[in-house]
Amino acid sequence: MTTTQQDTGQHAEHDARLDAEEAAGRERFDDLIAADSRVEPRDWMPDDYRRTLIRQMSQHANSEIIGMQPEANWITRAPSLKRKAILMAKVQDEAGHGLYLYSATQTLGITRDEMTEQLIAGKARYSSIFNYPTVSWADMGAIGWLVDGAAICNQVPLCRASYAPYGRAMVRICKEESFHQRQGFEILLSLMRGTTAQQQLAQDAVNRWYWPSLMMFGPPDDDSPNSARSMAWKIKRFSNDELRQRFVGMLVPQAEVLGVTLPDPDLRWNEERQAYDLGPIDWTEFNEVLSGRGPCNAQRMQRRREAHEDGRWVREAAAAYAAKQSGRVAAA
Ligand SMILES: [Fe+2]
Ligand SMILES: [Fe+2]
Numbered sequence: 001m002t003t004t005q006q007d008t009g010q011h012a013e014h015d016a017r018l019d020a021e022e023a024a025g026r027e028r029f030d031d032l033i034a035a036d037s038r039v040e041p042r043d044w045m046p047d048d049y050r051r052t053l054i055r056q057m058s059q060h061a062n063s064e065i066i067g068m069q070p071e072a073n074w075i076t077r078a079p080s081l082k083r084k085a086i087l088m089a090k091v092q093d094e095a096g097h098g099l100y101l102y103s104a105t106q107t108l109g110i111t112r113d114e115m116t117e118q119l120i121a122g123k124a125r126y127s128s129i130f131n132y133p134t135v136s137w138a139d140m141g142a143i144g145w146l147v148d149g150a151a152i153c154n155q156v157p158l159c160r161a162s163y164a165p166y167g168r169a170m171v172r173i174c175k176e177e178s179f180h181q182r183q184g185f186e187i188l189l190s191l192m193r194g195t196t197a198q199q200q201l202a203q204d205a206v207n208r209w210y211w212p213s214l215m216m217f218g219p220p221d222d223d224s225p226n227s228a229r230s231m232a233w234k235i236k237r238f239s240n241d242e243l244r245q246r247f248v249g250m251l252v253p254q255a256e257v258l259g260v261t262l263p264d265p266d267l268r269w270n271e272e273r274q275a276y277d278l279g280p281i282d283w284t285e286f287n288e289v290l291s292g293r294g295p296c297n298a299q300r301m302q303r304r305r306e307a308h309e310d311g312r313w314v315r316e317a318a319a320a321y322a323a324k325q326s327g328r329v330a331a332a
Contacts, residue, residue, distance in 0.1 A: 021044075022044070024044075025043075025044025025045075026044065026046070028043065028044065029043065029044055029045055029046065029049075032162070033162055033233060033234055036160075036162075036234065037162075038162060038163070038164035038167065039162050039163050039164060040164050040165075041107040041108070041164075041165060048229075049163075049233055050108050050109070052226070052229070052230060052233070052235065053105075053108055053163050053166065053235065054105060054108050054109075054110050056230075056235065057101055057104060057105040057108070057166055058101075058102070058105050058110070058115045058118070058124060059124065059125050059126060059127075060101050061097075061098050061101035061102045061105060061115065062098075062115075062119050062124055062125070062126035063126040063127035063130065064094045064095070064097040064098035064101060065094070065095065065098040065119075065126075065304070066126045066127075066130045066300050066304060067094050067126075067127070067129075067130045067147075068091050068094045068095060068098075069130065069300055069303055069304075070130055070132070070133070070134040070139070070143065070296075071087060071090065071091050071094075071134065071140060071143060072091050073134050074087060074134060074137060074139070074140050075087055075088055075091065077137070078137070078140075079137060083187075086183055087140060090144070090179075090180055090183060093176045093179075093180065096176075097173045097176070100169040100172065100173065101169055101173075102115060103165075103169075104165040104166055104168075104169045107165045116308065119304065120301070120304055120305045120308055122292075122301060125290075127216060128212070128215065128216075128286065128289040128290050128294060129147055129150075129212050129213065129215070129216050130296075130300060131289050131294030131295060131296045131297045131300060132208070132209070132212055132289075132294065132295055132296060133295055133296050135208075136201050136204070136205060137187075137201070138187070138188070138191055138198075138201040138202045138204065138205035139205045139208075139209070140184065140187055141184050141185070141186075141187030141188035141191060141202060141205060142184065142188065142202075142205035142206050142208070142209040143184060143209065144180050144181055144182075144183050144184015144185065144187065145181060145184035145185045145187075145188055145206075145254070146184070146206070146209045146210060146213035146251075147184075147209065147213055147216070148177050148180035148181045148184060149181045149184070149213070149247065149250065149251070150213045150214075150216040150217065150247055151177050151216070152174060152177045152178060152181055153217075153243050153246055153247040153250070154216070154217065154243060155170050155173060155174050155177060156170075156174055157236070157237035157238055157243075158170045158235075158236075158237075159171045159174060160234075160237060161234070161235050161236075162233055162234040162235055163235065166235075185254065185258070188202045188205075188206070188258050188260065189257075189258055192258050192259045192260065199259075202258075202260060203260055203261065206255075206260045206261075206262070206263065207263045210262055210263050210264070211263070211281065211282065211285075212289075213247075214244055214247070214248070214278070214281055215281060215283075215285075215286045217240045217241075217243045217244040217247070218240040219240065219283065219286070220240065220241055220281075220283075221239045221240055221241045223283075224239070224240055227239055227240060244278075245275050245276065248267070248276045248278060249275065249276060252267075252276065264278060264279045265279060266278065266279030266280075267279065
């Protein structure tokens with residue numbers, strides 16, 4: 001046998017072994033999904049599954065971090081010390097959510113630096129809702145009630161996502177989101193029990209945040225090409241429209257308690273479907289904001305870049321300290 005023949009033989013053997021390993025991995029993966037079990041970072045997974053998760057989870061992490069900006073805008077102007085302390089805690093929670101989610105995404109083989117680079121270069125997305133301005137204190141109420149409320153509807157089913165680190169992060173995050181939703185509701189309730197001017201402030205905020213919060217569930221089902229695959233992989237458990245319906249069903253009785261009007265003249269209960277009929281959603285607006293032309297896209301990105309620059313010395317100091325510590329360990 002010549003050397004070349006021998007090489008070819010070894011290569012073929014090596015390839016066959018890899019093929020067999022991949023087939024076994026794929027079978028195990030399919031079994032895990034079918035059994036409603038969890039996929040852990042070291043398990044074999046299809047490349048598309050990994051890519052989909054990296055995209056979805058890093059977008060989610062980015063949204064938590066960018067989402068700190070519209071509310072941080074009101075920390076210095078909160079109407080009382082108590083409100084200020086609550087709002088600070090809430091904004092800090094969002095930073096924590098971002099950090100859990102970046103860590104969970106790292107288990108898929110992307111680094112934190114890569115995700116940050118993609119975000120500040122404008123290549124990675126975050127939720128469009130955070131490109132709207134916060135013009136009054138009542139917006140803190142509307143964001144908590146509607147935006148965190150929509151986030152809960154989206155995220156509770158994600159606690160059962162097939163990728164284990166994502167599901168585990170969601171369990172903890174959802175507990176905090178429900179506190180966020182209640183604090184928003186409570187801000188609106190206080191305003192609605194106040195003067196006519198305060199009631200108008202609350203209603204105006206609800207008018208501005210209602211439709212964008214419905215858009216948070218993403219495009220309608222017939223226009224959401226990746227949804228079916230995510231559902232087959234059990235990352236997603238319900239379709240965009242199902243979640244949107246569930247959200248509106250939750251809002252209607254709460255709006256009654258608050259005494260605010262949801263700004264949709266076509267909103268009515270449909271006995272036959274046992275769900276609310278909704279007026280048309282302005283998807284042109286959604287697409288405009290998504291493609292960077294929303295009211296605050298440029299401002300949010302600029303602020304994120306500045307924060308990254310401002311934090312450079314902290315990263316350098318932390319890296320220098322870590323290097324010194326590992327030098328000590330090595331010497332010992
Ligand atoms: Fe959050
Ligand atoms: Fe939140």
